[in-house]
Amino acid sequence: MVAIKAPQTTHKVRHFLTLNDISKDELKSIIDRAIEMKQALYEGRAQPLLERKVMGMIFEKSSTRTRASFEAGMAQLGGHALFLSPRDTQLGRGEPIEDSARVLSRMVDIVMIRTFGHDKIERFAEFSRVPVINALTDDFHPCQLLADIQTFVELRGSMAGKSVAWVGDGNNMCNSYINAAAMCDFELRIACPEGFNPSSDLINAHSDRVKLCATPQEAVQGTDLVVTDTWASMGQEDEKNERERAFADYQVNAELMSYAASDALFMHCLPAYRGKEVSAELLDAPDSAVWQEAENRLHAQKALIEFLLTQ
Known part of the structure; x- marks a missing residue:
């Protein structure tokens, strides 16, 4: 033996x-x-x-x-x-x-x-x-943040001192962006419908980097990057109709992007639902970095x- x-x-x-x-x-x-x-x-x-x-x-x-x-x-x-x-x-x-x-x-x-x-x-x-x-x-969703950070660095350089707008659901991606704001030294502005804000513990822990905004326009104003995600993630299919009503004014489109900096990028971790959280035109626009991000x-x-x- x-x-x-x-x-x-x-x-x-x-x-x-x-x-x-x-x-x-x-x-x-x-x-x-x-x-x-x-x-x-x-x-x-x-x-x-x-x-x-x-x-x-x-x-x-x-x-x-x-x-x-x-x-x-x-x-x-x-x-x-x-x-x-x-x-x-x-x-x-x-x-x-x-x-x-x-x-x-x-x-x-x-x-x-x-x-x-x-x-x-x-x-x-x-x-x-x-x-x-x-x-x-x-x-x-930390792996997606690695890809997002890499994409921004490739296209615009360091994220330090920049401003990022999160528009939509305060979900796992939003939580990871809060962590990234502290790690990468950028300002994060978050606009979510009432009842859909991200973790309050995370927000409080990073209050020097994170700001909750009343409207998407306020969040996006002058920012260098605008990010969103699907309104109903996997496991939330039964909430789809309710969520679409709640998020109706939170679509990221050309009009909303006009509030951002002139060279602002748009990102989405995909899959994207064209005509819902993002307009079809924006997804394929020059300031959309989603394919490089993917x-x-x-x-x-x-x-x-x-x-x-x-x-």
Whole structure:
């Protein structure tokens, strides 16, 4: 009988559950690296830096961009991505989350989870032996913020000292933008219908960076970036009609963008519902950065994966 000893970790595993899991300097380094990796891919210089590394991708919420960007990213890094749909896992159902974490983290090198309750991913990370990435929860969407920050840096430079308007639902994206305002040193103005404001705890914690505005026009006035998201996220389908009535005056369109700075950008994490939260014309307008923003999920996440696996 041969006794096999499991490898011992000599350092604390780093997770990425919110932007606050990295420092300001680390954020800048990841963004710089994402831009570098993007250029290397364009020029045919990309290297298989993570050969034989495997990512477990747990999806309780489906997504086109999240699956494509992580799976393609791991392939470009020389690794492999293992897709696990709700039909393929027992996360929080037949098996406790803690046990799923203990098992899966012995088989893969890194885990990406897209789920509903943020507590699920926190519990999984607590018992995981490998890095865990939040690919979206009901509370936060930090990977999208990496892509958004990268896009702004590419097109306009540093976000420090800039102003950003969030128009629409105070959802997980809005919460992550609040964290980003503190991390990147910009002013965030938020306009939401009554009853749809973001986390009051987050707002109070970052009151020096965040301002709640009475109207979309007030929020957008003179800003460098305008951001919105769908009015009804996954899991809120039964609220769709009610939300459309509440958000009727919160569409981002050319008229609203006219209040922003002349070179202001527009972003949306997609999928977008043309004619609802954004006009069809604006989505394809020159000041819309949504397609570059969507592509940058790929590059920003590659830089993040490399960062987490080389700590």
